[in-house]
Amino acid sequence: MKLRLAISLFASLILTLSTSHALAQSDEAKYWGKDVPKSADHPFIKRFVGSWLTGYSAAEWDITKFPTTNVIGKDKKFQDVVTLEGKQTRIIYLAPRGKMPVEVFRNYQQALQSAGVKIRFVCESQCSNLYWAWKEMNEPNKGMQWAEGSIYTPTSSRYSHSSGLTPDKGMMLVGSVKRGEQETHVLLYTSVAAYDVTGLTQTYIHLVEPKPMPTGQVAVDATALQNGLQEEGKVTLSGLFFDTGKATIKDESKVQLEEMAKLMQAQTQQKYFIVGHTDNVGNFDSNMTLSLQRAQAVVQALSAAPYKIAASRLIAKGNANLAPVASNTEEAGRARNRRVEMVAQ
Template sequence: MRPNVGPKLVCFCLLLLAAVQVGLARGLDRDLPGARDPADMGRFAESVIIGYRVEDGQSTRVPLGPWVAGRSKGEWKKSLEVAGRRTRILYLIPRTVGSREVMEYYRDALGRAGYETLYACVGEDECGTSVAHFYSDAAQGKGLTDSYLLKRAFSGDSAKDPWMLVGERRSDGAEAHLFVFGAYQDNYADSGAGERVAVFVEGVDAARSAAAPAGDVIDAQELARLTTEEGHAVLYAIGFEPERATLLPDSGAQLEAMARMLSESPDLSVYIVGHTDNQGDLDGNLDLSRRRATEVVQALILNYGIPGERLTPRGVASLAPVATNATPEGRARNRRIELVPR
């Protein structure tokens, strides 16, 4: 006998399905915490970063020709191997915007940022049949796979109206490459991410491959003078991995000088204040600056025996700049740790 399903049960099931769909889409209306746009490159208006990864000392291939189907998923007909600090970003574009409109924005943005176009294509006839397979082919090493949502971007053959742009920028011996791919796609891992244009950006900056602290070590005596006479000490010899709160090994000399100064001034308690540039989301930068300050506090406690009650971490992101954020040099000055008497 067929069971009698009452209207209340049907209504409950519909509400449950709606709740699941809302839960899946939650978080797609704001940037991933800590994510930021590439330096000197903005984003299409009202787009959102849902995938983000920065890795130093990486080698990858950028396409200089179309995607050619092979026995596996395929490969680029022509490509260039580049190495350095690699950033991968996945953007969701507003639903009302078409793929070609986004392409025109990025074409202009590359030019404004000083990139020379090495390769450009529009549609599968130019870019290659099933060109989006480069993203899901593990051998290419480009896809963001932290979650099923990110894996299913450009999934299967659902990507339509694809385009690619590849640019190169050389300045003062430094070299940077940017690969941008966009397509209308249907991400079936989450309806909130499907039936809209997505854009994958991969940037490789050879000049920023070797991460290192950006300034000279301030010794204990000078730290004591600065905190007493000027009310704070700006520390550029403490460095972190790009976009992370992991201290670089070369930061040890400055940490040791801080610990010596604090040991010689046993009555002094301080704020350890983290600062960032203004690239990316303010909330993400606030979190990053706080975590970096906390990392310094933990190093002073665990490695040098400074009592934790004398150290208070704070993060203010880009809210107290000491230079313009319009240039790479200015942004480098704004990324710092400060020591402030409490």
């Protein structure tokens, strides 16, 4: 009797586990391959064959930080980082069941190296300290769109996609590659997805294509001009536009000129320097000439109709790249240095 009962219970357990396994497989199959809506592989690197794109974020311009070495300080933070501004693409994949992190990571690593990526550093084992430092610095899940479904185990349990990145068997790679005049930066992280019990591997890829932030979308109004002059004695005129290498003011600068004239008409005794600045690209003498010509163009525009500001109140100066406000080593900094300022005399 007891033997029959034990056999019956065992059979029932086997049936339950089989049913749970079948349900998990059914749920997984229902969603697998249905990528995040409006997402896609980045043109630079495709997914591991058979993977599911479960997390996605793309921004035409944003700012982030990448580690440049795998050195972690006593504060548990990366000791060397670079700030990157530009187009940001972040993608998370689940590899097919049974594919281990090392296999997936090696394939991505080989693909990146074949594409000419210069590796800054690679961590292949005992990388948990890098994971925690990276997670605190970048919050990799922040702002992600997620696919439907979950991370399924071979039984009936499941985990959310946002729980997938872990320090378990994690491996990290950071590098960059020149593509024409542009340097693309890449961070790759692969680990067990959620827990070993899932039998799945998750990969996070972050690509940054540096470019200057779109500027001139907001003209500095008369009140802001006055406040800037009172507080710092100068203000950058973000609403003035010129074609590359030219000193002719573009039509879309009208709003900024109007605000400058409004201030000058209210402060009739104040005199101003209009100062042009450039980045450090090109010959210094030509940059000096260009920066002066742009400042002169602004003075001429304000002196003429319809503004008619007395020319005696305005002095044009060119400063080339003698007074940068940011580093010229990257395009984002050079963009900030190309500017025209209004300075109280």
